[in-house]
Amino acid sequence: MTFDLALPSGLLGAVAPELILIVGAMALTLLAAWRPETDAHQRSVGKAALWLLALTAAAVVMYAARGASAAAPGIIAVDGFRWAADLVFLAAAAATIALGIESNPKDRFVTAESHVLVLLSAVGMMILAAARDLMIVFLGIETMSIAVYVLAAMDRRSVRAAEGALKYFLLGAFASAFLLYGIALVYGATGSTNLAVIGETIARFGLTGHTMISIGIAMLLVGFGFKVAAVPFHMWAPDVYEAAPAPITAFMAVAVKAGAFAALLRVWIESLSMMDAAWLAPVWWVAVATMVVGNLIALSQRNVKRLLAYSSIVHAGYLLVAVAAGTSLGTSAFLFYIVAYTLANFGAFAVVAALGEPGTTGPAIPDFEGLWSTRPWLAVGFGVCMLALLGLPVFGGAGFFAKWYVLQAAVTSPHGLVLLAVILVLTSVVSAGYYLDLVRAMFMRPRPEGARNPAVPPYTRVVLVTSVALLLAIGLFPGALATWARKNAAVTPSAARSPFAQGR
Amino acid sequence: MLAESLALSAALFTIGVVGVLVRRNAIIVFMCVELMLNAVNLSFVALARAHGTAGQVFAIFVMTVAAAEAAVGLAIIIAIFRHVRTVNLKNINLLRG
Numbered sequence: 001m002t003f004d005l006a007l008p009s010g011l012l013g014a015v016a017p018e019l020i021l022i023v024g025a026m027a028l029t030l031l032a033a034w035r036p037e038t039d040a041h042q043r044s045v046g047k048a049a050l051w052l053l054a055l056t057a058a059a060v061v062m063y064a065a066r067g068a069s070a071a072a073p074g075i076i077a078v079d080g081f082r083w084a085a086d087l088v089f090l091a092a093a094a095a096t097i098a099l100g101i102e103s104n105p106k107d108r109f110v111t112a113e114s115h116v117l118v119l120l121s122a123v124g125m126m127i128l129a130a131a132r133d134l135m136i137v138f139l140g141i142e143t144m145s146i147a148v149y150v151l152a153a154m155d156r157r158s159v160r161a162a163e164g165a166l167k168y169f170l171l172g173a174f175a176s177a178f179l180l181y182g183i184a185l186v187y188g189a190t191g192s193t194n195l196a197v198i199g200e201t202i203a204r205f206g207l208t209g210h211t212m213i214s215i216g217i218a219m220l221l222v223g224f225g226f227k228v229a230a231v232p233f234h235m236w237a238p239d240v241y242e243a244a245p246a247p248i249t250a251f252m253a254v255a256v257k258a259g260a261f262a263a264l265l266r267v268w269i270e271s272l273s274m275m276d277a278a279w280l281a282p283v284w285w286v287a288v289a290t291m292v293v294g295n296l297i298a299l300s301q302r303n304v305k306r307l308l309a310y311s312s313i314v315h316a317g318y319l320l321v322a323v324a325a326g327t328s329l330g331t332s333a334f335l336f337y338i339v340a341y342t343l344a345n346f347g348a349f350a351v352v353a354a355l356g357e358p359g360t361t362g363p364a365i366p367d368f369e370g371l372w373s374t375r376p377w378l379a380v381g382f383g384v385c386m387l388a389l390l391g392l393p394v395f396g397g398a399g400f401f402a403k404w405y406v407l408q409a410a411v412t413s414p415h416g417l418v419l420l421a422v423i424l425v426l427t428s429v430v431s432a433g434y435y436l437d438l439v440r441a442m443f444m445r446p447r448p449e450g451a452r453n454p455a456v457p458p459y460t461r462v463v464l465v466t467s468v469a470l471l472l473a474i475g476l477f478p479g480a481l482a483t484w485a486r487k488n489a490a491v492t493p494s495a496a497r498s499p500f501a502q503g504r
Numbered sequence: 505m506l507a508e509s510l511a512l513s514a515a516l517f518t519i520g521v522v523g524v525l526v527r528r529n530a531i532i533v534f535m536c537v538e539l540m541l542n543a544v545n546l547s548f549v550a551l552a553r554a555h556g557t558a559g560q561v562f563a564i565f566v567m568t569v570a571a572a573e574a575a576v577g578l579a580i581i582i583a584i585f586r587h588v589r590t591v592n593l594k595n596i597n598l599l600r601g
Contacts, residue, residue, distance in 0.1 A: 138565070159587040
């Protein structure tokens with residue numbers, strides 16, 4: 001299946017999965033507005049959204065299985081990396097909606113549109129994974145972000161949610177402006193917004209020391225840094241994550257981050273791999289700062305949602321190590337990592353959503369104490385997710401291998417990232433301080449008097465059981481997923497493909 | 505011509521950044537973000553003179569996105585005004601940090 005991206009029909013065929021999802025989401029918007037806000041209506045819209053995601057995933061799988069490709073490089077990538085990332089985004093969106101169907105009424109809002117907004121944001125992420133032009137990157141980021149700003153403010157009765165959304169919106173728009181200025185500078189220096197052309201121009205005219213591109217790269221890094229919540233651009237994340245409803249927090253911590261990273265990887269590898277002298281040191285320092293600062297602040301958190309927010313900041317640091325590697329091993333490590341990270345986080349947030357009480361910002365560590373004695377399976381599930389985020393072998397399932405492949409990418413990278421790999425391992429040891437603290441609270445302390453033991457509703461249970469089962473299964477048999485990640489990692493560096501590279 | 509336009513764009517962008525960091529009224533902060541976006545638009549249009557139409561197309565996209573962002577942003581600002589009767593970021597500190 002080959003698409004000629006120069007023709008409108010070819011382009012239309014290449015973005016068919018995105019089109020299915022966006023047209024479906026628009027139809028669902030009408031459906032959602034059709035009836036008054038009730039729990040039953042919210043449920044039926046949520047179920048329709050899940051079916052729509054399944055349909056889109058089927059289209060993506062079909063394209064991937066038939067080996068869809070582009071006749072010539074265009075503004076849209078038609079490759080395995082895109083399909084692989086798409087499947088993770090769609091799974092994350094499905095888990096968000098499944099948790100939201102049951103958790104939103106508990107938080108006393110039954111807005112059917114929240115499910116539609118998750119779909120629209122997922123469209124933005126799919127566009128990001130496909131973008132091979134800075135214009136598409138910008139549109140993808142904005143499609144994703146604008147929907148998430150609204151999602152953060154979904155609980156209209158909560159002043160905290162409104163405040164979190166305002167912070168998220170102002171800083172998100174601020175970051176978009178930086179990203180955009182970076183794009184403008186790169187466009188100014190190379191005369192194109194197409195990733196492949198930018199890479200070739202840099203190689204051909206030897207622009208590696210060009211000031212304008214270097215400043216542009218710094219601006220791009222600031223913009224992406226805000227979107228993935230890397231230190232020192234992370235200040236908004238804990239507040240926003242704490243204030244939003246649990247399923248939406250999970251969506252922001254997992255899918256939004258993965259979407260921004262997918263675009264970052266493609267831009268960095270496809271067009272800026274020759275510019276590593278300009279970006280390696282900043283990425284290195286941002287990765288170190290993110291891993292160290294995130295872990296140290298996470299140690300002092302009591303609110304579990306806020307703790308998981310810092311944990312997601314830390315994981316952005318680990319993923320930046322894979323970006324710094326700048327090789328296809330780094331890309332395949334990223335794909336493996338986001339699968340494990342998505343499963344572990346949605347498992348954890350399913351438990352957080354189940355234990356959360358309306359009108360609060362989610363459970364604190366004391367709410368987990370002695371969970372083993374009253375809700376043993378909930379405690380085991382949450383424990384596995386914590387150990388996966390920590391990266392413990394066997395009990396943490398896929399989490400260990402996710403970190404292993406990132407380390408492997410760092411150590412084999414031509415950029416010489418051994419020190420960065422050492423820092424990753426050391427900060428992981430520090431992270432045991434808070435992940436294991438939660439595990440200890442659940443298994444080794446008595447359940448306090450009067451602690452609530454809420455029942456776990458069916459959709460939440462499905463999300464939790466699926467996440468934990470897949471985590472453990474991948475932990476036992478990582479080979480299949482690793483092969484899949486390696487096969488789909490082929491985001492080719494610009495220098496390798498450029499016809500002008502030989503003369504360099 | 506190009507150099508002057510880029511210098512003006514950089515100056516406007518910097519004013520926008522300083523405004524976002526210094527001002528405490530949510531509406532003014534948002535206006536400063538819009539100033540940053542329009543500074544970038546000026547760069548795009550100026551660069552399009554040298555590089556062809558892609559920059560102009562980009563500027564149109566930026567304006568479209570900025571309009572969508574303004575709709576959502578003002579709605580969020582109204583939502584918070586209904587709760588706390590102010591849009592001063594200094595007075596909005598239920599959450600830490």
